[in-house]
Amino acid sequence: MPPTVLLDGRQLAELAALYRQGDAEALEIVRSLQARADAILDQPVVRVTDKGSVAGGESSIGESSNDYRSLAKYWWPDPAADDGAPYIRRDGEVNPACYADHFDASRLVFLAESLQVLSLATWFTGDAAYRERAVAQLETWFVTPESRQSAHFQFAQIVPGRPGLRPSGLIEARQLIYVTESILLLEGADALPASLSSALRAWFRDLLTWFRTSDKGLAAGKASNNVALWYDLQCLAYAWFVGDDTLVQYIVTEVAVTRREDQVDLDGSLPAELDRANPMDYVAFTLAAMSQLSRYGDAAGVPIWHQADGDGRSFQRAHEWFIQQAEVKESREASQGLLGEAGSSDQQGQVVSRLDETGDLILQLAMVNRLADARRRMLEVRGRQTKRKTVRIAELERELASSEKKLKTLTQKQGKExxxxxxxxxxxxxxxxxxxxxxxxxxxxxxxxxxxxxxxxxxxxxxxxxxxxxxxxxxxxxxxxxxxxxxxxxxxxxxxxxxxxxxxxxxxxxxxxxxxxxxxxxxxxxxxxxxxxxxxxxxxxxxxxxxxxxxxxxxxxxxxxxxxxxxxxxxxxxxxxxxxxxxxxxxxxxxxxxxxxxxxxxxxxxxxxxxxxxxxxxxxxxxxxxxxxxxxxxx
Known part of the structure; x- marks a missing residue:
C-alpha cells in the first residue's frame, strides 16, 4: 500500500489488485490512464529555465532563470500609461498573459499533473518507460544545477510597477503538494533511486525553511483569508514529506484552531471570501484547503474536520453552510454557480470544466466527490418532500370524497337537517x-x-x-x-x-x-x-x-x-x-x-x-x- 495521504493508499492497492485480476472496470480505468501517460511521453521534459532570460518588461522579474516567476492573475496593464505600469486590479478577470511562455505558471501545472499521471501509471503497470520519464522530470526540475528551480517563490504573482510583497503568490506553490504525493507513490512502487529521494527531500526541506522564515512566507501565514489556509496546508504537506513530525503536530493541533476562529463565522460562512467577485468559487477553493488539511490531520491522528470550538465553528460547519446555500438558491444565477443544485450531468460538467482551470487534479477529484454527496443529499431531501406531498394529496383526496359525500347527503335532506x-x-x-x-x-x-x-x-x-x-x-x-x-x-x-x-x-x-x-x-x-x-x-x-x-x-x-x-x-x-x-x-x-x-x-x-x-x-x-x-x- 503506497504511503500517500491525499490519495487513498488502500483504494489504490485494491484497484491495482483488481487490474491484475483482469477486472473490466479496472482495466478500463488503467487503459485511460495509460493513454494520458503515453501522451506525456511524446512531450519534452519541462524546465523552470525554459522561460529564458529576456531583458526588460514583465519577463525580467527575478534574479536568474532558475527562479520561479509568474504574473498576478487579476492585474492588467493600465491603459492610461505608456508602458502599462503600474498594473491595475480587475478582480475576477484573469489576465491571459499570466499563462505566457515567459512565465512559469503553466509549466508548474504541467509538472504536477504529468507526475501524477506518470506515478499512477507506474504504480498500476510497472512500465519502465513511465518510471524513467518520471525520474527524468524530477531530476530536471529539482536536482540538476543548470535546470533546477531555486527553492523559493519570491517572484510568484509579481505585479509590474508595484514592488511590494504579494503573499498570495504562495498559493501557486500548492502544485508541489501533489508532486510530493507522486514521489511517495513512486517510492511505494520502488521506482525511485535512494539518492534521488534524498536529494528531493533536501530541496523540499530548503523550501519549507524559506516558507517559514522569509518575509513573504510569514506574511502569508498572517493572512485572514484562503491564503493562510493554503500556506498552512503546504507547510504541513512539506513537513510530512521531509519527516518533521514536531511541525506536523504543531500545525494540526495549534494552527488549525486559530484558522477556525479567524475565518469561520458562527453560521458557518466564510466572510473573508464573500466580498470577492465570484464568492462561491472562493468558498469552494477555501473548503478544498480545509478538506486536504483534514486529510493530513487524520493521517497524524487529529480529526480536524469534525473538531469544533465552543461556539460551534468547524470546517465541517463551513461545508454544511456551503451545501445549504447550494440547496436553497433556486434562481438561474445560483444554478450556474460553482455547485449550483448539482441537478444534472451538464451542470456537473460545467463545474468540472471550471475546476480544470485551477490545474489541481486532486482538488477536482475531491470536489467531484463533494458534488456527488451534495446531489445525493438533495435527492434524499426531495424524495422525502415528494413522499410527504403524496401523503398529503391522498389525505386531501379522502377529505374531498368525504365532503362530496356530505354535500350529496345535504342535498337529499331538508328541514332540520x-x-x-x-x-x-x-x-x-x-x-x-x-x-x-x-x-x-x-x-x-x-x-x-x-x-x-x-x-x-x-x-x-x-x-x-x-x-x-x-x-x-x-x-x-x-x-x-x-x-x-x-x-x-x-x-x-x-x-x-x-x-x-x-x-x-x-x-x-x-x-x-x-x-x-x-x-x-x-x-x-x-x-x-x-x-x-x-x-x-x-x-x-x-x-x-x-x-x-x-x-x-x-x-x-x-x-x-x-x-x-x-x-x-x-x-x-x-x-x-x-x-x-x-x-x-x-x-x-x-x-x-x-x-x-x-x-x-x-x-x-x-x-x-x-x-x-x-x-x-x-x-x-x-x-x-x-x-x-x-x-x-x-x-
Whole structure:
C-alpha cells in the first residue's frame, strides 16, 4: 500500500489488485490512464529555465532563470500609461498573459499533473518507460544545477510597477503538494533511486525553511483569508514529506484552531471570501484547503474536520453552510454557480470544466466527490418532500370524497337537517376563529422563542470575544515569560564570563605574588651576602689597624739609626699610611654599597607590600562586583 495521504493508499492497492485480476472496470480505468501517460511521453521534459532570460518588461522579474516567476492573475496593464505600469486590479478577470511562455505558471501545472499521471501509471503497470520519464522530470526540475528551480517563490504573482510583497503568490506553490504525493507513490512502487529521494527531500526541506522564515512566507501565514489556509496546508504537506513530525503536530493541533476562529463565522460562512467577485468559487477553493488539511490531520491522528470550538465553528460547519446555500438558491444565477443544485450531468460538467482551470487534479477529484454527496443529499431531501406531498394529496383526496359525500347527503335532506348543518357550520366557524386566535398566540410565542435564541447567540458571541481576549492574554504572558527566560540566560552567561575572568585574574595574581615572593627572597639573600661582606671588611679594617699600630709601636721602639735609615723608615711609614688610607677608602665604599643595597632592599620590600595590598584590594573588588555583594559582606 503506497504511503500517500491525499490519495487513498488502500483504494489504490485494491484497484491495482483488481487490474491484475483482469477486472473490466479496472482495466478500463488503467487503459485511460495509460493513454494520458503515453501522451506525456511524446512531450519534452519541462524546465523552470525554459522561460529564458529576456531583458526588460514583465519577463525580467527575478534574479536568474532558475527562479520561479509568474504574473498576478487579476492585474492588467493600465491603459492610461505608456508602458502599462503600474498594473491595475480587475478582480475576477484573469489576465491571459499570466499563462505566457515567459512565465512559469503553466509549466508548474504541467509538472504536477504529468507526475501524477506518470506515478499512477507506474504504480498500476510497472512500465519502465513511465518510471524513467518520471525520474527524468524530477531530476530536471529539482536536482540538476543548470535546470533546477531555486527553492523559493519570491517572484510568484509579481505585479509590474508595484514592488511590494504579494503573499498570495504562495498559493501557486500548492502544485508541489501533489508532486510530493507522486514521489511517495513512486517510492511505494520502488521506482525511485535512494539518492534521488534524498536529494528531493533536501530541496523540499530548503523550501519549507524559506516558507517559514522569509518575509513573504510569514506574511502569508498572517493572512485572514484562503491564503493562510493554503500556506498552512503546504507547510504541513512539506513537513510530512521531509519527516518533521514536531511541525506536523504543531500545525494540526495549534494552527488549525486559530484558522477556525479567524475565518469561520458562527453560521458557518466564510466572510473573508464573500466580498470577492465570484464568492462561491472562493468558498469552494477555501473548503478544498480545509478538506486536504483534514486529510493530513487524520493521517497524524487529529480529526480536524469534525473538531469544533465552543461556539460551534468547524470546517465541517463551513461545508454544511456551503451545501445549504447550494440547496436553497433556486434562481438561474445560483444554478450556474460553482455547485449550483448539482441537478444534472451538464451542470456537473460545467463545474468540472471550471475546476480544470485551477490545474489541481486532486482538488477536482475531491470536489467531484463533494458534488456527488451534495446531489445525493438533495435527492434524499426531495424524495422525502415528494413522499410527504403524496401523503398529503391522498389525505386531501379522502377529505374531498368525504365532503362530496356530505354535500350529496345535504342535498337529499331538508328541514332540520339543513338547519343542523348550518348550525354545525356556525360552530365550525367559531372553532376556526378560536384556532386563528390560538395560531396568533402560538406565532407570538414562536417569535419570542426566536428572540430568546438570538439573545443567546449574542451572548455566545460575547463569550467568544472574551475567550479570544483570554487567549491573547495567555499569549502575552507566554511572550513575557520567554523574555524573562532570555534575560535570565543572558545574565547567567555574563556571570559565567565574569566568573571565568575572575578565575583568570586570581591565577594571574597568584603568579604575580609568587614572583614577588621569589624577588623578596632573592633580596633577603642579597642583603645577607652584603652583611657578610660588611662583616668581612670590618674584620679586615680592624686587622689593618692592628698591623699599623704594631708598625708604629715598632717604629717608636726601634734604636736610633742614621739619617738615611730614618728617611727610609719615614718613606715606608708614608707608604703604609697611604695603604691604610686606601684600605679605609675601600672599606668606606663597601660600606656605602652595603647601605645602598640595604636601602634598595627596603624599597623593594615596601613596593612589594604595596603591590600585594593593591592586588588584594582589586581582587576583592572584582569578586564583590561579580557576586553582587556589598562592601564587608560575604555571599
Amino acid at each position: 339543513a338547519e343542523q348543518i348550518m348550525e354545525e357550520n356556525k360552530q365550525a366557524s367559531a372553532r376556526l376563529e378560536r384556532l386563528e386566535k390560538e395560531l396568533v398566540k402560538a406565532r407570538e410565542a414562536r417569535i419570542k422563542e426566536l428572540q430568546d435564541v438570538i439573545h443567546r447567540q449574542e451572548e455566545q458571541a460575547r463569550d467568544g470575544e472574551r475567550q479570544r481576549e483570554l487567549q491573547q492574554q495567555v499569549k502575552d504572558q507566554k511572550e513575557k515569560l520567554a523574555q524573562l527566560e532570555t534575560r535570565f540566560r543572558d545574565a547567567k552567561r555574563q556571570f559565567d564570563t565574569r566568573f571565568a575572568e575572575s578565575e583568570t585574574a586570581k591565577d594571574a595574581l597568584a603568579g604575580e605574588n609568587d614572583r614577588l615572593e621569589r624577588e623578596l627572597k632573592q633580596r633577603d639573600t642579597d642583603n645577607q651576602k652584603l652583611k657578610e661582606k660588611e662583616k668581612r671588611f670590618g674584620e679586615l679594617l680592624k686587622s689593618n689597624e692592628k698591623e699599623l699600630e704594631k708598625l708604629l709601636k715598632a717604629f717608636r721602639e726601634r734604636p736610633k739609626a742614621s739619617a738615611v735609615d730614618d728617611a727610609k723608615q719615614r718613606e715606608e711609614i708614608k707608604k703604609l699610611k697611604q695603604e691604610l688610607r686606601g684600605q679605609q677608602r675601600k672599606v668606606g665604599r663597601l660600606q656605602e654599597t652595603a647601605d645602598r643595597q640595604k636601602l634598595r632592599a627596603d624599597y623593594f620590600k615596601e613596593r612589594s607590600d604595596k603591590i600585594l595590598k593593591s592586588r588584594s584590594w582589586r581582587m576583592t573588588a572584582v569578586l564583590r562586583k561579580l557576586t553582587g555583594g556589598d562592601s564587608g559582606k560575604k555571599r
